[in-house]
Amino acid sequence: MVVIGGGQAGLAAGYHLRRAGVDFVVLDSQQAPGGAWPHMWESLRLFSPAAYSSLPGRLMPPQGGRTYPGTEHVVAYLTDYERRYDLRVVRPVHVTGVHRDGGRLRVASDTGTWSARFVISATGTWWRPFLPAVPGSETFTGRQLHTVDHRRPEDFTGEQVVVVGGGNSGAQIAADLAGHADLTWVTRRPPRFLADDIDGRALFDAASARRRALDHGDTDTGGVASLGDIVATPAVREARDAGLLKAQPMFTRLDADGPVWADGTIVRADAVIWCTGFRPALSHLSPLGLRDRNGHIPTDGTRALAEPRLHLLGYGDWTGPASATLIGVGRPARDAAREIARQLS
Numbered sequence: 001m002v003v004i005g006g007g008q009a010g011l012a013a014g015y016h017l018r019r020a021g022v023d024f025v026v027l028d029s030q031q032a033p034g035g036a037w038p039h040m041w042e043s044l045r046l047f048s049p050a051a052y053s054s055l056p057g058r059l060m061p062p063q064g065g066r067t068y069p070g071t072e073h074v075v076a077y078l079t080d081y082e083r084r085y086d087l088r089v090v091r092p093v094h095v096t097g098v099h100r101d102g103g104r105l106r107v108a109s110d111t112g113t114w115s116a117r118f119v120i121s122a123t124g125t126w127w128r129p130f131l132p133a134v135p136g137s138e139t140f141t142g143r144q145l146h147t148v149d150h151r152r153p154e155d156f157t158g159e160q161v162v163v164v165g166g167g168n169s170g171a172q173i174a175a176d177l178a179g180h181a182d183l184t185w186v187t188r189r190p191p192r193f194l195a196d197d198i199d200g201r202a203l204f205d206a207a208s209a210r211r212r213a214l215d216h217g218d219t220d221t222g223g224v225a226s227l228g229d230i231v232a233t234p235a236v237r238e239a240r241d242a243g244l245l246k247a248q249p250m251f252t253r254l255d256a257d258g259p260v261w262a263d264g265t266i267v268r269a270d271a272v273i274w275c276t277g278f279r280p281a282l283s284h285l286s287p288l289g290l291r292d293r294n295g296h297i298p299t300d301g302t303r304a305l306a307e308p309r310l311h312l313l314g315y316g317d318w319t320g321p322a323s324a325t326l327i328g329v330g331r332p333a334r335d336a337a338r339e340i341a342r343q344l345s
């Protein structure tokens, strides 16, 4: 049994596979533990308190005086988690392809090949940043970056920066830059801030309520999307209350100097940061030919409909409600491990 990806989703899978008595190995392409977290920007804070950002079996301890832990705390927690439960993560191993091989699946990588009866793919999304096609973007002479490229606001001191995106990343990066750069924040629709007292806990509750409704055949509650888009973390709240987070509508094209709006307005920009999301990192599964037109792999729970030996974990709600969060991935990981253990016995 092979788990591909040693971020939080792969670790949650390992925890439940161990409990279910299944022999497994986790293959991870990073040099060190933590999945995507060591790559995120320095000031990022979780959108839930530590205890509400925990993987199965072990509460995340609080981080000093902080309600919302930083990424270094998450990395330390994940590092401890995989050691504590002896999760057999092999690094660095980059899986290049999963192939059908008689009754088994062959997992090919840059360091060797594994033969598996079941595979859990938990490779996340951070590795496939999405940038929308905007007319003229090839003519823009400034820098074009994505969420994954942002590290610290000092990199933009004194520059004119356009941040595109009305989700959490866009709002947090805009807030991060607000005191350092001449900021223009652009969103496709007016930003929807969650009430100040709502954080990831409420989002998780909403996702759980949606799961219960769908499980019972009741009306779809809309889940997280019904609440709003942006968690008012302390930094976002501060920037918003200081009047620094005023969003402009989306521009229609870029020219050499910067974005251009339909009414002819032009904003000169040194850099455009696209906070426009991610796609699931699934290229290693291409040999199985499972993707639909949206680039997703249709699943029943976590199991791929057209390849029952493959489970997908953590990419988004399509692999289980809130499964792309620390606290939400535990349940689909448990279900996948139980199903695999049942099949193996």
Ligand SMILES: Cc1cc2nc3c(=O)[nH]c(=O)nc-3n(C[C@H](O)[C@H](O)[C@H](O)COP(=O)(O)OP(=O)(O)OC[C@H]3O[C@@H](n4cnc5c(N)ncnc54)[C@H](O)[C@@H]3O)c2cc1C
Residues within 6 Å of the ligand: 004, 005, 006, 007, 008, 009, 010, 027, 028, 029, 030, 034, 035, 036, 037, 040, 045, 046, 047, 048, 053, 093, 094, 095, 096, 122, 123, 124, 125, 126, 127, 169, 200, 281, 284, 313, 314, 315, 324, 325, 326, 327
């Ligand atoms: C900016 C941002 C803020 C977020 N904030 C929160 C938050 O506050 N709370 C919360 O719960 N969630 C948050 N999330 C969502 C989620 O928790 C993270 O995205 C998390 O990193 C997802 O974990 P994962 O294990 O699914 O993927 P990843 O962390 O990306 O781990 C996947 C692992 O698979 C490896 N891998 C990829 N491809 C291969 C391959 N072909 N072969 C071998 N290994 C491979 C990668 O190297 C990586 O180590 C946030 C996400 C983002 C982007």
